[in-house]
Amino acid sequence: MKVQIEELSPIEKKLSIEVENSRVTEELTRAYTALGKQVKLPGFRQGKVPRRILEQRYREQVEDEVIQRVVQSAWLEAAREHKVDAVAPPQVTNNSGLKTDAPFTFEARVEVKPKVEAKDYQGLPLTRSSTQVEDKEVDDRLTQLRESMARLENVEGRDTAQMGDFASVDYHATVEGKDFPGSKADDVTVELAPGELVESNVAALEGTKVGEAKELDYTFPADYRVEDVKGKTARFKFTVKGLKKKVVPELDDAFAKETGEAQTMEELRGKIRADLEQGKRNKAQGEERDALFKALIERNSFEVPKAMVERTIDNMLENRLRAMARMGMDPRQLNLDFARLREDLREEATKEVKGALLIEAIAQKENIQTSDADVEKKLEELAKEAKQDISVVRKYFKGANEREGLSLRLREEKTIEFLKGQAKYS
Amino acid sequence: MNINDVIKGPLITEKLDAAREKFRQYSFIVDKKASKYDVANAVEKLFKVSVEGVRTNIVRGKTKRVGRSIGKRPNFKKAVVTLKEGDKIELFEGGAV
Numbered sequence: 355m356k357v358q359i360e361e362l363s364p365i366e367k368k369l370s371i372e373v374e375n376s377r378v379t380e381e382l383t384r385a386y387t388a389l390g391k392q393v394k395l396p397g398f399r400q401g402k403v404p405r406r407i408l409e410q411r412y413r414e415q416v417e418d419e420v421i422q423r424v425v426q427s428a429w430l431e432a433a434r435e436h437k438v439d440a441v442a443p444p445q446v447t448n449n450s451g452l453k454t455d456a457p458f459t460f461e462a463r464v465e466v467k468p469k470v471e472a473k474d475y476q477g478l479p480l481t482r483s484s485t486q487v488e489d490k491e492v493d494d495r496l497t498q499l500r501e502s503m504a505r506l507e508n509v510e511g512r513d514t515a516q517m518g519d520f521a522s523v524d525y526h527a528t529v530e531g532k533d534f535p536g537s538k539a540d541d542v543t544v545e546l547a548p549g550e551l552v553e554s555n556v557a558a559l560e561g562t563k564v565g566e567a568k569e570l571d572y573t574f575p576a577d578y579r580v581e582d583v584k585g586k587t588a589r590f591k592f593t594v595k596g597l598k599k600k601v602v603p604e605l606d607d608a609f610a611k612e613t614g615e616a617q618t619m620e621e622l623r624g625k626i627r628a629d630l631e632q633g634k635r636n637k638a639q640g641e642e643r644d645a646l647f648k649a650l651i652e653r654n655s656f657e658v659p660k661a662m663v664e665r666t667i668d669n670m671l672e673n674r675l676r677a678m679a680r681m682g683m684d685p686r687q688l689n690l691d692f693a694r695l696r697e698d699l700r701e702e703a704t705k706e707v708k709g710a711l712l713i714e715a716i717a718q719k720e721n722i723q724t725s726d727a728d729v730e731k732k733l734e735e736l737a738k739e740a741k742q743d744i745s746v747v748r749k750y751f752k753g754a755n756e757r758e759g760l761s762l763r764l765r766e767e768k769t770i771e772f773l774k775g776q777a778k779y780s
Numbered sequence: 781m782n783i784n785d786v787i788k789g790p791l792i793t794e795k796l797d798a799a800r801e802k803f804r805q806y807s808f809i810v811d812k813k814a815s816k817y818d819v820a821n822a823v824e825k826l827f828k829v830s831v832e833g834v835r836t837n838i839v840r841g842k843t844k845r846v847g848r849s850i851g852k853r854p855n856f857k858k859a860v861v862t863l864k865e866g867d868k869i870e871l872f873e874g875g876a877v
Contacts, residue, residue: 397792407797
C-alpha cells in the first residue's frame with residue numbers, strides 16, 4: 355500500500371492511497387465465494403454456481419461492496435500508520451475502479467484535529483466574583499420558604515371582611531344582562547387585595563359581612579381569554595360565605611422540622627447558606643471557565659474542523675432536548691426549527707471546541723495528567739453529590755469510554771485550576 | 781421458419797455448463813415446431829458462428845400439485861448445438877453481457 359499525504363489546510367488533509375492488486379483480488383474472491391454460497395439460480399444447486407455466472411449477474415453489486423471494504427480498511431490502515439488524527443469519516447473521491455491489471459487507487463479528504471500551539475496563557479485576565487453569602491440573602495430565602503408554607507385558617511370572632519383576608523365566595527356575573535361561559539361559580543377563594551379581579555384579587559369586598567352579598571361592575575381586560583367578554587363591563591354579584599386569613603408559620607424549630615431539611619432553625623439557616631454558597635461557587639466557576647476560554651481564544655486564533663463543531667452542536671442539542679423532556683415537555687410537539695437551533699448554537703459550540711483544544715494543548719505542554727487515583731476521588735465526589743452509593747456511580751463509569759471522558763473532564767478541571775493560578779485577577 | 785421465432789432463450793444448468801466447456805455444446809429453449817435445421821440456421825445467423833450439429837428433444841413438464849389441485853408445467857423443446865472448434869457464444873461465457 356502506498357500513501358501520499360497532502361496538507362490542504364491545518365484542518366484538512368488529502369490522502370492519495372494506492373492498494374496493491376493482489377489485495378483487491380483477494381477481497382473479490384472472498385466476496386464471490388460468500389455470494390456463491392447464498393445465491394439460488396435455476397439450473398444450479400445452491401453453492402454450485404460458477405463464479406463466471408456470478409460475475410455476469412452480480413458484478414456491479416459485488417464490486418461496489420469490495421471497493422467500499424477495501425477503501426475502509428486501507429483508509430484505517432493509512433490513518434493509523436501515518437498518524438492522521440481524523441475527526442470524522444473521510445470523503446472518498448476519484449476511485450479508479452477495480453481493474454485486473456492495475457492497482458486500485460483513491461483519494462480521501464478528511465478533517466483532522468489541528469495541531470494547536472497554545473501561547474500567552476499566563477496572566478489571563480479574570481474577575482474574582484464574590485461567593486460570599488450575605489445574611490440578607492439567607493433571610494430572603496427563608497421568607498420565601500415561609501410564604502410557600504403558609505396556610506389558610508378560618509377567621510374567628512370577626513365577620514366583616516378586611517383587606518388582606520381571603521374570602522370564600524359564590525359569584526354570578528352578567529354582561530348586558532346575559533350569562534357568559536364561566537359567569538357563575540361556587541366556593542371560590544379570592545383575596546382582598548388591590549389588583550385585577552380576573553386574578554382573584556377583589557379589594558371591593560372590604561367591609562362586607564359573612565352572608566351578605568355585594569355587587570360591583572368590572573371591565574374585563576382587552577386581552578382576556580374569553581372571547582365573548584373581552585373589554586366588556588360585567589355586573590358581578592359576590593356572596594361572601596366565609597373568611598380566612600393567611601397564617602405564615604413562625605420561624606422556629608418546628609418550622610425547620612416541617613421543611614424536612616433540618617431539625618433546628620440554626621441548622622436550617624446553615625443549610626440554606628451552604629446551598630446558596632454552592633450555587634454561587636458553581637456560577638462563579640462557570641463564569642471563570644467562560645472568561646478563560648474567551649481570553650484564550652482571543653490570544654490563540656486557529657481554525658477548527660467543521661465536523662467537530664457539528665458534533666458538539668449535536669451533543670448540546672441532545673442535552674437541551676433531554677432537559678426539556680425532564681421538565682415534562684415533549685420536544686416533538688414543540689415544533690422546533692432544528693436548523694435554526696443549530697445555527698444559534700454554532701457560535702457557542704465553536705468556542706467550546708476551540709477551548710477544549712487549547713486546554714488539551716496546554717495540558718500537554720505543562721504535563722498536566724490525571725491518574726487513576728484522581729478518577730477514583732472524582733467518582734467518590736460524584737457519588738456524594740448525587741447521593742448515590744459509590745458502586746452505582748462506578749457501574750455507570752465502568753466502560754472505557756465513560757472513564758476516558760471522566761478523565762478528560764478531570765484534566766480540563768485541573769488545567770483550568772492551573773490557568774487560574776497563573777491568571778491576573780482584577 | 782423465421783429465425784427470430786426459433787430461439788426462445790438460453791438454457792443454462794450445471795450439466796449443460798459442463799457440456800459447453802467440454803464439447804462446445806450450447807443449449808437453447810426453442811420453439812416446439814422448429815426443426816434441427818431451423819435451429820442450426822438461426823444460431824449461425826444470430827450469433828455469427830458455425831454449427832457442427834444439433835440434437836433436440838422435448839422436455840416433458842413436471843406434474844406439480846398444490847394441495848388438492850394438480851397442474852402440469854408446459855413441455856418445451858431443448859436444442860443442444862455443437863459449434864465448430866474455436867467458435868463460442870459470449871452470452872454463455874460470462875463476463876460482458
